[in-house]
Amino acid sequence: MTSRPPMPSRRTLLRAMAALPASAVLLGEAPGLLGTALAAAPPSGSATRYTIVPFLNSNDGTVNVYQSDDATDFRLLKASAYTPPSNRIRDASIFRHTDGYYYITYTTHTWQDTSTTIGFARSSDRVTWTFLYDYTVPIANLSRAWAPEWFVDSDGSVNIIVSCSTANDQWIFTPYLLKATNSALTSWSSPVALSGIGANHIDTFIVKIGSTYHAFPKNETTKYIEYATASNLTGPYTIRRTGDWAGWGSYREGPALVQLDNGGWRIFFDGYGDGNYYYSDSYDTFATWSAPAALPAVSGTARHFTVVKETVSGGPSLARNVTRSFRSVNYTTRYWQEQSSLLNLPVVSSTSTTAEKQASTFTVVPGLADANGYSFRDAAGKYLRHWDFRARFDANDGTSTFAKDATFIARTGSASGSIRFESYNYPGYYLRHYSYQLRVERSDGTDLFRQDSSFTPVTAWA
Numbered sequence: 001m002t003s004r005p006p007m008p009s010r011r012t013l014l015r016a017m018a019a020l021p022a023s024a025v026l027l028g029e030a031p032g033l034l035g036t037a038l039a040a041a042p043p044s045g046s047a048t049r050y051t052i053v054p055f056l057n058s059n060d061g062t063v064n065v066y067q068s069d070d071a072t073d074f075r076l077l078k079a080s081a082y083t084p085p086s087n088r089i090r091d092a093s094i095f096r097h098t099d100g101y102y103y104i105t106y107t108t109h110t111w112q113d114t115s116t117t118i119g120f121a122r123s124s125d126r127v128t129w130t131f132l133y134d135y136t137v138p139i140a141n142l143s144r145a146w147a148p149e150w151f152v153d154s155d156g157s158v159n160i161i162v163s164c165s166t167a168n169d170q171w172i173f174t175p176y177l178l179k180a181t182n183s184a185l186t187s188w189s190s191p192v193a194l195s196g197i198g199a200n201h202i203d204t205f206i207v208k209i210g211s212t213y214h215a216f217p218k219n220e221t222t223k224y225i226e227y228a229t230a231s232n233l234t235g236p237y238t239i240r241r242t243g244d245w246a247g248w249g250s251y252r253e254g255p256a257l258v259q260l261d262n263g264g265w266r267i268f269f270d271g272y273g274d275g276n277y278y279y280s281d282s283y284d285t286f287a288t289w290s291a292p293a294a295l296p297a298v299s300g301t302a303r304h305f306t307v308v309k310e311t312v313s314g315g316p317s318l319a320r321n322v323t324r325s326f327r328s329v330n331y332t333t334r335y336w337q338e339q340s341s342l343l344n345l346p347v348v349s350s351t352s353t354t355a356e357k358q359a360s361t362f363t364v365v366p367g368l369a370d371a372n373g374y375s376f377r378d379a380a381g382k383y384l385r386h387w388d389f390r391a392r393f394d395a396n397d398g399t400s401t402f403a404k405d406a407t408f409i410a411r412t413g414s415a416s417g418s419i420r421f422e423s424y425n426y427p428g429y430y431l432r433h434y435s436y437q438l439r440v441e442r443s444d445g446t447d448l449f450r451q452d453s454s455f456t457p458v459t460a461w462a
Helices: 010-014 354-359 400-405 447-452
Strands: 046-052 059-068 075-082 090-096 102-107 117-123 129-136 142-152 158-166 169-179 201-209 212-219 227-230 238-241 253-259 265-271 276-282 307-313 322-328 337-339 342-344 362-366 374-377 383-387 390-394 408-412 419-423 429-434 437-442 454-459
Touching: 090 307, 102 142, 117 142, 142 169, 142 201, 158 201, 169 201, 201 253, 212 253, 253 307, 337 354, 374 408, 383 400, 429 447, 447 454
Parallel strands: 090 142
Antiparallel strands: 046 059, 046 307, 059 075, 090 102, 102 117, 117 129, 142 158, 158 169, 201 212, 212 227, 227 238, 253 265, 265 276, 322 362, 322 454, 337 342, 342 390, 342 437, 362 374, 374 383, 383 390, 390 437, 408 419, 419 429, 419 454, 429 437
16 A cells, blocks of 8 residues: 555645536647647547656756656656757757657757857657757847747747847847748748847747737746737737736746646746746636646756647557456456445455445446546446545536546556546546545656556456
8 A cells, every 4th residue: 555645625726627628628739739629638549648858957968858648747768868969958849840850949058158049959759869950040149049949830830939138138038939931940030029028038938729829938037927918929919917926936937838638728837946847737728727736757857848749659448338347456456346436446356246246347438528538337327536536436417527527538557458547627636546445646756656546447347
C-alpha cells in the first residue's frame, strides 16, 4: 500500500472546472497544431502525445526532450538531445511543420550577454536534432533578442514572436513578429512590433480561438503574466488583465498554452522566483484559472519551454459495449469491485461468491461526456463516477456534471496491456488505489503512482 498525498478541496478545483462539453469547444491555433479541430480524447488505439524541449536549470548549453500522454506526467525521452555548435540554448520553442519535421527556435546567449540572434534546429523524430542556422534579427541598434515563440496562424502561416530590446535600454523588451516568407523557414519578414502590448513586456505567447488572438506577455516591471486580446495578429492588443489576476503569483515567466483533450486550456509557466515549474487550467476562455500546481518530475529541473501536441498511434485499446473485470497491476490478486456503491480493490478468485464476481464485472461503454473516452456501468445500470475524489457508482442524473464525473480517458499503463484511467474533468487525476480503495488523485510523477493507477482489463468474472 502507499501513502496518499494531501488532496485539495473539491470546491477549490471546481473554481475553474465548469467546462463546456468537448464538442462545443473549438481547438485554437497553437504551436504545432495546424488546422482547426475539435478537442477530444484520442480514439481507441491512439494516444495524445505532448512534447517539450526545455533547457535545464543547471545547464543552458543543452536541452532535454520529454514527452507525456496527459500534459502532466512528463517522462524523459532523451537527455542532452541537442547542443548547439556554439553559444547557448535557452527558451526553446517547438512545433511540427507541414514538412513533417519538428523545429525549435531558441535564445542563443545567456542572459548576461548581448544576443542579436535566434537559433534554429530541426528533427525528424524529436530525439536527433540538426543545427540549421543562427538568424540575426534585423532591428536597428538591437541589444537582445530573447524567447522566440512559434505561432501558426489559421491561414497556415508560420510566425515567431520574439522579445527584443535595443542598446538604448537593453532591459526594456518589446514583442516583435517575424513571419516566414518561405516554407523552408529560412527567410523572414521585417520585424513588426505588436501594437498595444507595449514596451517592457517579454515572453509573449499567443493562441487564436475563432477570430480572436489571445496574448500572454510577462510584464517585466510587475513580474506578473498579463492577458491581452486583438482581432489582428499584429494588434492593436488590449491588455485586459494585470497584476495577480489569475492567482499565479509574481515572478512568473515563459507562459506556454496548449489545449487539453477535454477542451480546456492549460498554461505552463516558469516560476523562476521559487525554482518551480507550474501549470494551471481554464475552462471559460481564460477568465478564471485553477490554482497553480507544480509540474511533477520536471519541476525544478526544466526551464522555459513550449509544447507540441499530437495524436499518435500505439495508444491503449479497450473494446466498448462489452463486460470486463479490472485487475490491479501491482496487486495482481485484487480487482475492481463495487461494495455498498463504492469502488474497492478486494481479492477476487475462482472461489469467490457469485455475488462477489458479479460486483467485480462492469460494462465498458462510450464516455458519457466524450465518446472517445470511457464510462463504466454496473449490473444495475449505475455508473462509476468520482465524488469528493472517491470512486463510486450512482444513477445517471442526466446532467453535464455527472457525465464529466463519469468519463475517463484511457492512458497507457505501467505494464504491458494495462491502462490508466484519467479523470475527464480533472486532467492529471487518475483512478488510483489507496488502502484498497479507488480514488481520483493527482499524479505525482512517480513510478509507484503509475503502478497504483494501472489496471489490466481481463475476462469478466461474471
